[in-house]
Amino acid sequence: MIRKAYPSRIAISEMPLSFAKPEVRLLATWGNESFIAGMLDTIYGNKQPELADPQKTKKRLEKFLADGHHSVMEFMGAQWLLTGSRALSHELVRHRVASYWQESQRYVDYAKHQITYVVPPHLRAALSPWLEEEAARYIDLRAENTAENSRYVLSNAFQTKILVQMNAREFFLNFLPLRAGTGAFHEIRVVAWLMYDSVHEKFPITAEWVGKHLTQLHPDFCREVKPGENCLKKSIEEAFSEWELEVPRSVRDLMTQYLRTQA
């Protein structure tokens, strides 16, 4: 690969670059499983709304999920603040049922802030010369241009922060089966699993049921999986090892359980 020399006003080696890994921060959730289960008695039994007991909640939630009565899942959901690359956020915003609020490259002046890139650790050394040059070009451009025009040189690797809101139907039954699948980009896959872990405690029955059925929830989940290879294991291990991130407990437990049922 040939790297062209670029006469920057500041030495490229002095570029204050930093690298980050994808991050998922759960900010809020709404609704809960016992409320949805309890509403069944109001809708079909003319009773006052009440939370259902744990046994009824499990039985009813699992039946809604198995029978495909998925619209009830829209009464609960979550908000996350995600950190990742622009490559990640571009894929994320294709999910039209979610809501977004993304860091503005028109208004944030990166000439005054730390410039951060999100690339897998094993690619950092190889990509650094290009990213340093990109950052130097941006700072040069900023001297005579607005931030909105200078941003044209920024790459897919540039870090972004994005607030995302999804209801549980969109997250568990559409986003996760598509983006945890083995054909999905490793960065969105790792983020999908971190989002799963973050809401596991709040929506445990849904999370467990979806985890157990995940490989059947989208026909393309096991893309490019060799015979005898386990696609749930591949999805998780490949994505977390690419980013050198630890597999969170609920995801590890799901993988163990799934492997046990397959044995």
Ligand SMILES: Cc1cc2nc3c(=O)[nH]c(=O)nc-3n(C[C@H](O)[C@H](O)[C@H](O)COP(=O)(O)OP(=O)(O)OC[C@H]3O[C@@H](n4cnc5c(N)ncnc54)[C@H](O)[C@@H]3O)c2cc1C
């Ligand atoms: C492995 C993988 C590879 C991909 N590769 C590419 C690619 O190369 N190029 C590319 O452009 N995209 C690609 N995509 C993106 C993909 O085509 C979808 O745009 C993305 O996954 C969002 O899916 P969705 O429309 O189901 O989600 P959402 O927009 O969140 O929609 C959720 C569900 O709501 C319903 N819905 C939403 N909007 C409508 C509507 N207008 N009319 C009717 N029903 C609606 C549908 O049932 C839909 O499944 C890829 C995705 C994956 C997972």
